[in-house]
Amino acid sequence: MDLIDKLGQITGPSHVFSEIKGGKYGSDWTGVYQFSPLAVVRPANTSEVSEILKLANREKLSVVPMSGNTGLAGGTYAEGSIVLSLERMNRIREIRNSSRIAVVEAGVVLSSLHAAVDDHDLIFPMTAEPYRVPSEGVVEYQYFVVDPGFTEDVWVKGVAVDPGNRSVVHHAIVFLRPPDGSSFNGFGLLGGYVPGQKSLQLPTGYAQRISAGTLLAFQMHYTPTGQPEEDLTRIGLILADPDEVTHEVYTIGGIEQDFEIPPGASEYTVTGQMRGVPKDGSLLAINPHMHLRGRAVRLFADREQESETLLSVPHYDFNWQHNYAFANPPDLSEVEQVRFEMTYDNSTGNPFNPDPTEYVTWGDQTWEEMAVVFATVARPKGARDAEAAEETSVAETAAREAARTAQAESFAEDYLAKLDRDGDGAVSRDEAPEAVRMFSFRQLDIDSDGFVRRDELVRHRIEGLGRGSSRSGRNR
Numbered sequence: 179m180d181l182i183d184k185l186g187q188i189t190g191p192s193h194v195f196s197e198i199k200g201g202k203y204g205s206d207w208t209g210v211y212q213f214s215p216l217a218v219v220r221p222a223n224t225s226e227v228s229e230i231l232k233l234a235n236r237e238k239l240s241v242v243p244m245s246g247n248t249g250l251a252g253g254t255y256a257e258g259s260i261v262l263s264l265e266r267m268n269r270i271r272e273i274r275n276s277s278r279i280a281v282v283e284a285g286v287v288l289s290s291l292h293a294a295v296d297d298h299d300l301i302f303p304m305t306a307e308p309y310r311v312p313s314e315g316v317v318e319y320q321y322f323v324v325d326p327g328f329t330e331d332v333w334v335k336g337v338a339v340d341p342g343n344r345s346v347v348h349h350a351i352v353f354l355r356p357p358d359g360s361s362f363n364g365f366g367l368l369g370g371y372v373p374g375q376k377s378l379q380l381p382t383g384y385a386q387r388i389s390a391g392t393l394l395a396f397q398m399h400y401t402p403t404g405q406p407e408e409d410l411t412r413i414g415l416i417l418a419d420p421d422e423v424t425h426e427v428y429t430i431g432g433i434e435q436d437f438e439i440p441p442g443a444s445e446y447t448v449t450g451q452m453r454g455v456p457k458d459g460s461l462l463a464i465n466p467h468m469h470l471r472g473r474a475v476r477l478f479a480d481r482e483q484e485s486e487t488l489l490s491v492p493h494y495d496f497n498w499q500h501n502y503a504f505a506n507p508p509d510l511s512e513v514e515q516v517r518f519e520m521t522y523d524n525s526t527g528n529p530f531n532p533d534p535t536e537y538v539t540w541g542d543q544t545w546e547e548m549a550v551v552f553a554t555v556a557r558p559k560g561a562r563d564a565e566a567a568e569e570t571s572v573a574e575t576a577a578r579e580a581a582r583t584a585q586a587e588s589f590a591e592d593y594l595a596k597l598d599r600d601g602d603g604a605v606s607r608d609e610a611p612e613a614v615r616m617f618s619f620r621q622l623d624i625d626s627d628g629f630v631r632r633d634e635l636v637r638h639r640i641e642g643l644g645r646g647s648s649r650s651g652r653n654r
Contacts, residue, residue, distance in 0.1 A: 181237065185219045185260075188229045193220040193266070203244070203261050213257040215242070220263045224284075227262070234260055245285045270294050279417045292414075301414045302326055304396040308408035311346045311400045316543060322396040323355065326388075326415075333385035333423045336416030337369035338377045343409040347371065348399040348544060350411050355393040355620075364428040364454060367552065368394065369413060374498030378463050381507075383424035384556055385417075401544060425556040427462065430454040432518055434549040435611055439471065439538040444525035448549045452516040456557050460507040463554040464489050466520065469547050470496050470530040471538060474521040477551065479513045488516070496530065496544075501554075510555070520549045540611065586639035590632045604629040 185194045195218040198204045203218045205211055216239065221227045234241045242256040245264040264285030272281040273294060280295055295301055304322040311317060341347035351370040368386065369377070398411060434450030466475040466489075477489040489502055510516075526534045532545040540548060597605045597614070607628050610619050622630045622638050 181239075181260075182217055184233055185217055185230065188233070189219055189221050189226050193222075194218070198261075203256075203263065211255050213255055215256040215259055215261045218261040218263055220266050222266050224267075227267075227284075230260070230262060245287070273300075279419060295414070300417075301412055302394060303410055303412040304398065305410070308342065308410040309398070309400075311343075311407040311409060312402055313405050313407075314402050317400040317402060319542065320398040320400065322398065324394045324396065326392075326394055328388060328390055328392060330390045331420075332388050333418040333420050334368070334388060334415050335380055335385040335418040335423075336377065337386070338414045339369045339371040339411065340414065341371050341409065341411045343407055344373075345403055346400050346407045346409055347411065348401045350399070351397045352413050353395045353397065354388060355395045356389050357391040364430045364555070365552070367429040367431075371411070372467065372499040373496065375465070375501050378501050378503055378554060380427060380462070381425075383422060384427050384462070385423045385425075386427045399542065423559050426559050426561070427554060427556045430456075430553050430555055432516070432551045432553075434520075435540040437539065437547075437549065439522050439524045439547065441535045441537060442525050444523050444527060445473070446522045446524065448520045448522070450518055450520075450549060450551070452518070452551065452553055455510055455513060455516050456555055456561075457511055457513075458561055459510050459555045459557040461488070461504060461510060461516075461553060462507050462556055463501050463503040465499070465501045465552040465554075466491065466494070466518070467499060467548055467550040467552070468494060468496070468520055468522070469544050470532060471522040471524050471528060471547055472496060472520065473523040473528070475551075476519045478517050478519075479508060479510075480515045480517065481512050482514065507556070516553070518549075518551045520551075522547060582640050583636070586636040589639045590635035593630075593635050594632060604631045 182194055182196050195203065196216070198215055198218055203215060204213055219230055221230060231241060240259040241262050242259045243262045243264060244256070264283075267283040267285035268287070268290070270280065270282045270286055270291065273279075280291065280300065282291060292301065302324050304324060309320060309322075337352075339350050339352055341350055349370065349372045352368045354366040354368050356366070368388070394413065396411065396413075398409070400409065430452055432450045432452040434448050437446075437448045439446045461479075464477055466477075468475070472494040475489065475491040475494055476487060479486045479488050486508075488508060491502075522538070524531060524534055524536075524538055528534070538547050540546065594603065594605065597609055597611070599609050607615060607619060607623075610630070614622075619630065620626075622634055624634045624637060
């Protein structure tokens with residue numbers, strides 16, 4: 179019995195083809211790569227796929243899956259192989275509104291899934307109508323808040339932020355805004371878009387948690403092009419089955435704003451460290467962010483006896499701001515601190531430099547600079563909840579509370595010394611740097627009156643240091 183007959187016994191003879199040259203099964207979608215597969219087989223379900231793979235293994239034949247417009251750059255080149263066409267496995271079996279989970283077969287084309295999910299509100303535009311970007315001038319950050327309608331906690335295993343007009347979108351970040359009084363880990367960052375970045379693929383069992391009632395806050399940074407433009411950015415979510423989640427994923431960060439790059443400096447270095455590094459976690463990915471003078475980035479993990487280089491980007495490019503994912507995520511249990519070095523080139527040798535004669539400081543716009551590192555980390559699911567249930571002795575509790583209070587008061591004093599420019603004992607939203615307004619002002623302004631005062635700083639810091647209810651992550 180030849181190969182065609184054996185395959186036909188699995189799927190039925192009408193779903194096996196041979197002597198293919200070119201066309202749908204004999205070339206990639208560009209038409210550039212032509213090939214002649216041994217056979218094309220079209221299974222109807224996973225049981226048939228399993229039998230086909232067993233047969234190919236026995237016959238020592240390679241198998242090339244093919245579905246939709248796959249095959250970029252010859253990825254489906256199948257010369258002398260079995261083409262496993264998944265076009266019959268194209269059903270969207272179920273879209274669950276309550277848990278926002280889509281169950282599909284392997285051959286579903288992404289555009290079909292997008293259309294189906296769009297009807298079930300798993301893709302959320304930032305607003306009902308496009309935002310109009312002026313032809314010139316400086317556009318301040320724009321914020322749009324969306325209610326996804328989650329009535330129960332959900333777990334997100336995939337996020338994609340899709341800019342509606344890439345020519346004007348400098349970046350887009352979507353933050354989680356939980357109900358008042360609720361907490362979240364890290365920055366509360368759900369997802370984002372910057373030039374050249376691809377979505378992070380999480381390991382199986384890893385997901386971000388979105389609490390019931392949480393809103394999605396879009397932060398949009400636009401750069402005019404010289405003519406009026408419109409943009410309607412949106413975010414798409416792929417949700418996980420809560421019972422299959424083993425690790426909670428969230429984003430921490432390191433920000434350093436206190437720098438001034440001199441005119442003509444070709445190698446100016448800014449250093450900083452990450453906040454909220456979890457001792458019971460692992461590091462999944464790193465996303466450094468600088469602007470047009472950014473030249474190089476390095477990230478280090480300091481342990482008791484050694485320092486390990488986690489990331490080295492010797493030729494940073496603003497147009498390709500990668501999210502660097504670790505093939506083997508480093509364990510953070512023995513890491514004392516994670517620090518970064520960012521190098522800038524403000525010389526005439528930098529062809530992207532807006533003005534090498536300027537002193538350059540922190541700022542939102544592309545001609546200014548930033549020193550930010552986002553890090554995606556993971557902890558065992560339930561670790562944060564378990565911390566809240568920890569029991570300690572009265573003496574231990576008293577000692578910890580005293581230490582937390584002292585740290586919190588010191589933090590408040592330092593915070594006000596740096597940011598309270600008018601000396602009135604409070605930091606207004608206008609006084610706060612953009613990074614603070616972006617990442618922490620709302621959490622610090624506990625009474626929502628537009629000012630951050632000493633008692634709020636102390637209270638926030640104590641909560642962050644104790645009982646696992648931190649809004650900004652806890653370094654255990």
